[in-house]
Amino acid sequence: xxxxxxxxxxxxxxxxxxxxxxxxxxxxxxxxxxxxxxxxxxxxxxxxxxxxxxxxxxxxxxxxxxxxxxxxxxxxxxxxxxxxxxxxxxxxxxxxxxxxxxxxxxxxxxxxxxxxxxxxxxxxxxxxxxxxxxxxxxxxxxxxxxxxxxxxxxxxxxxxxxxxxxxxxxxxxxxxxxxxxxxxxxxxxxxxxxxxxxxxxxxxxxxxxxxxxxxxxxxxxxxxxxxxxxxxxxxxxxxxxxxxxxxxxxxxxxxxxxxxxxxxxxxxxxxxxxxxxxxxxxxxxxxxxxxxxxxxxxxxxxxxxxxxxxxxxxxxxxxxxxxxxxxxxxxxxxxxxxxxxxxxxx
Amino acid sequence: xxxxxxxxxxxxxxxxxxxxxxxxxxxxxxxxxxxxxxxxxxxxxxxxxxxxxxxxxxxxxxxxxxxxxxxxxxxxxxxxxxxxxxxxxxxxxxxxxxxxxxxxxxxxxxxxxxxxxxxxxxxxxxxxxxxxxxxxxxxxxxxxxxxxxxxxxxxxxxxxxxxxxxxxxxxxxxxxxxxxxxxxxxxxxxxxxxxxxxxxxxxxxxxxxxxxxxxxxxxxxxxxxxxxxxxxxxxxxxxxxxxxxxxxxxxxxxxxxxxxxxxxxxxxxxxxxxxxxxxxxxxxxxxxxxxxxxxxxxxxxxxxxxxxxxxxxxxxxxxxxxxxxxxxxxxxxxxxxxxxxxxxxxxxxxxxxxxxxxxxxxxxxxxxxxxxxxxxxxxxxxxxxxxxxxxxxxxxxxxxxxxxxxxxxxxxxxxxxxxxxxxxxxxxxxxxxxxxxxxxxxxxxxxxxxxxxxxxxxxxxxxxxxxxxxxxxxxxxxxxxxxxxxxxxxxxxxxxxxxxx
Numbered sequence: 001x002x003x004x005x006x007x008x009x010x011x012x013x014x015x016x017x018x019x020x021x022x023x024x025x026x027x028x029x030x031x032x033x034x035x036x037x038x039x040x041x042x043x044x045x046x047x048x049x050x051x052x053x054x055x056x057x058x059x060x061x062x063x064x065x066x067x068x069x070x071x072x073x074x075x076x077x078x079x080x081x082x083x084x085x086x087x088x089x090x091x092x093x094x095x096x097x098x099x100x101x102x103x104x105x106x107x108x109x110x111x112x113x114x115x116x117x118x119x120x121x122x123x124x125x126x127x128x129x130x131x132x133x134x135x136x137x138x139x140x141x142x143x144x145x146x147x148x149x150x151x152x153x154x155x156x157x158x159x160x161x162x163x164x165x166x167x168x169x170x171x172x173x174x175x176x177x178x179x180x181x182x183x184x185x186x187x188x189x190x191x192x193x194x195x196x197x198x199x200x201x202x203x204x205x206x207x208x209x210x211x212x213x214x215x216x217x218x219x220x221x222x223x224x225x226x227x228x229x230x231x232x233x234x235x236x237x238x239x240x241x242x243x244x245x246x247x248x249x250x251x252x253x254x255x256x257x258x259x260x261x262x263x264x265x266x267x268x269x270x271x272x273x274x275x276x277x278x279x280x281x282x283x284x285x286x287x288x289x290x291x292x293x294x295x296x297x298x299x300x301x302x303x304x305x306x307x308x309x310x311x312x313x314x315x316x317x318x319x320x321x322x323x324x325x326x327x328x329x330x331x332x333x334x335x336x337x338x339x340x341x342x343x344x345x346x
Numbered sequence: 347x348x349x350x351x352x353x354x355x356x357x358x359x360x361x362x363x364x365x366x367x368x369x370x371x372x373x374x375x376x377x378x379x380x381x382x383x384x385x386x387x388x389x390x391x392x393x394x395x396x397x398x399x400x401x402x403x404x405x406x407x408x409x410x411x412x413x414x415x416x417x418x419x420x421x422x423x424x425x426x427x428x429x430x431x432x433x434x435x436x437x438x439x440x441x442x443x444x445x446x447x448x449x450x451x452x453x454x455x456x457x458x459x460x461x462x463x464x465x466x467x468x469x470x471x472x473x474x475x476x477x478x479x480x481x482x483x484x485x486x487x488x489x490x491x492x493x494x495x496x497x498x499x500x501x502x503x504x505x506x507x508x509x510x511x512x513x514x515x516x517x518x519x520x521x522x523x524x525x526x527x528x529x530x531x532x533x534x535x536x537x538x539x540x541x542x543x544x545x546x547x548x549x550x551x552x553x554x555x556x557x558x559x560x561x562x563x564x565x566x567x568x569x570x571x572x573x574x575x576x577x578x579x580x581x582x583x584x585x586x587x588x589x590x591x592x593x594x595x596x597x598x599x600x601x602x603x604x605x606x607x608x609x610x611x612x613x614x615x616x617x618x619x620x621x622x623x624x625x626x627x628x629x630x631x632x633x634x635x636x637x638x639x640x641x642x643x644x645x646x647x648x649x650x651x652x653x654x655x656x657x658x659x660x661x662x663x664x665x666x667x668x669x670x671x672x673x674x675x676x677x678x679x680x681x682x683x684x685x686x687x688x689x690x691x692x693x694x695x696x697x698x699x700x701x702x703x704x705x706x707x708x709x710x711x712x713x714x715x716x717x718x719x720x721x722x723x724x725x726x727x728x729x730x731x732x733x734x735x736x737x738x739x740x741x742x743x744x745x746x747x748x749x750x751x752x753x754x755x756x757x758x759x760x761x762x763x764x765x766x767x768x769x770x771x772x773x774x775x776x777x778x779x780x781x782x783x784x785x786x787x788x789x790x791x792x793x794x795x796x797x798x799x800x801x802x803x804x805x806x807x808x809x810x811x812x813x814x815x816x817x818x819x820x821x822x823x824x825x826x827x828x829x830x831x832x833x834x835x836x837x838x839x840x841x842x843x844x845x846x847x
């Protein structure tokens with residue numbers, strides 16, 4: 001049964017802000033659209049930046065890629081601030097209850113002692129890797145053109161800070177946590193198997209083309225590293241009974257999938273642009289081909305950790321699988337993969 | 347057994363603990379912008395975290411705040427809550443807020459990312475990262491809060507385009523463009539300290555209290571909801587200043603000059619708020635003069651600056667003049683907005699008789715003598731069916747970009763003009779303060795995009811008023827007189843219907 005409420009009927013003068021009705025015609029807009037489309041300032045900037053007089057405050061020339069319409073990219077997740085926070089809060093609550101369970105069952109006490117050394121060889125140093133990723137992504141958030149793109153990068157930057165803190169949180173559950181954190185940092189700064197990765201991260205801070213920075217971090221480096229560690233090495237951890245850490249691995253894996261959604265949609269927007277699509281394709285391919293070998297060289301030394309557990313992992317098989325996942329994503333986007341790239345020949 | 351770390355140590359582990367100095371790239375390549383302003387930082391570890399909010403806690407608190415905020419907005423829309431405000435005249439204050447302030451929140455969002463990227467101190471970087479996404483929140487909750495008004499009222503429909511183009515909006519726009527084009531420490535002094543700390547109560551309290559007094563539920567709700575974010579931003583502002591002053595004595599004169607500049611810039615920007623406060627709120631909160639005395643003279647001059655004196659910091663340039671002007675600026679600015687109201691994206695009107703009496707009471711020294719006669723003149727024209735407008739374009743101050751409307755500090759009967767010559771060109775200013783700011787950085791302010799100059803240069807749609815208004819995106823009803831406007835007529839009709847139900 002239903003009953004009729006009769007509110008006062010007043011004719012609406014407008015359905016939405018002009019920016020949106022110009023684009024979508026006469027219809028109501030979603031909150032994502034209202035808070036995103038056309039929000040960034042576009043013209044009549046007053047002064048040139050003292051820190052870089054060559055560019056405007058917001059300047060489309062800060063990437064070699066072009067979009068005829070910068071809002072042809074919209075976040076498939078429709079994240080604006082409120083929905084982003086709600087989504088993250090939910091996954092975080094989930095992780096918290098899992099970690100509480102880990103703690104309640106004393107699962108960390110049951111982890112064999114050698115796992116503390118293994119954590120020191122990958123997980124603990126990777127909180128620095130994540131923090132380095134914040135640095136790269138805050139650059140993108142400042143200089144990307146248009147609110148729809150920079151908003152995704154802003155959330156990406158904040159997520160990476162979150163990822164780093166989640167690892168710290170996990171470390172704080174372990175015995176002698178402060179020593180472990182200090183040793184983890186020392187490993188990040190000094191251990192041979194991590195230096196190519198740290199060098200890679202530091203060099204990615206110097207990428208001035210923001211779209212290139214997104215492609216390198218989100219299509220190559222993060223996917224390869226995450227697949228290798230949080231998917232492949234996760235199985236090794238499970239084989240060895242290190243159940244406690246699997247929830248952290250899963251959080252990271254799930255996050256990667258979520259982050260790829262906007263990244264892939266952005267790449268598609270560049271590739272499908274009627275006017276600039278072909279030039280974008282060439283530039284993106286060039287970026288991928290140029291960086292792929294460096295990215296692989298920076299991640300490959302993590303092979304060392306597959307040797308550490310009692311039941312060793314098969315690194316080569318895992319590496320193939322991780323690289324294949326990266327390739328499959330690129331293929332889905334219609335891009336060439338490493339094996340086809342001329343740069344890799346011979 | 348695991349040694350439990352305290353909150354402070356945990357936060358330090360999560361922020362400072364993850365930072366490292368690069369060695370595969372040069373440090374000055376990775377962080378190229380923190381030295382050219384001459385600020386010396388010796389020890390980033392001395393930075394006191396203004397707040398300690400980890401990412402997971404941030405998500406938790408903010409998600410809960412937003413849940414409540416959006417529930418109010420949904421219910422407001424569903425129940426035609428806009429009919430319950432004091433009067434449709436009130437919404438003109440909120441139009442100015444959406445056109446003038448919301449885009450600044452967005453600018454802050456983007457540029458705190460710059461701070462987070464380029465300041466090498468990890469504590470500052472984390473605080474800036476949080477503030478950046480807070481500012482995105484404020485941009486969006488303001489757009490969402492005002493969206494229900496846009497559906498029924500004029501002047502809300504093209505916030506961003508108007509901010510980029512309309513003459514009076516170049517005042518807030520040039521202010522923020524000035525800050526983000528400066529170096530990172532000047533930006534922090536300008537925005538975190540001068541804007542968020544020194545002048546924030548003068549800017550936000552009039553709007554938010556005005557909203558509460560006038561039944562504007564969405565604005566009141568986002569005002570309250572943003573308050574806890576703002577208090578974090580204020581603490582950051584104070585920490586920035588203290589940190590800079592404590593790190594090196596050589597920083598003191600640099601910071602003093604920035605305070606001088608940014609107090610005056612911000613104070614001039616607030617002149618628009620003064621006019622809004624005294625003239626646009628049907629239910630008054632307090633006068634501009636009272637707000638200035640409370641929030642600036644008492645809280646800042648008597649409260650904050652004695653504290654800063656031990657570093658050698660003096661109250662900023664222009665304070666004496668600002669104190670003298672508190673009797674005048676709201677009237678001078680409103681009269682200008684009224685006179686050029688045909689080109690503004692909000693309505694203006696002659697204050698009612700009782701409102702004019704309120705002004706007399708609040709401004710006994712000046713209102714009857716200098717400003718009431720303007721409105722009497724305008725009333726005479728209105729009585730004959732006309733509307734007083736100043737046809738023509740005003741001369742703008744090269745720095746603050748407000749029309750030359752301010753009078754001499756000691757003579758409310760005489761317009762204040764200042765000028766200087768730079769590289770053979772003459773530049774005009776509204777005050778000694780703006781002239782001084784120009785002379786410190788002439789190479790910056792010669793770049794100003796001055797709306798009136800641009801109209802004359804042919805960059806604003808054409809030479810006639812209708813062409814310029816079309817280029818601004820101003821639609822019929824947005825501008826001009828309130829009496830007889832679309833908003834006024836609709837409001838009267840809607841409430842007539844209500845009365846007969």
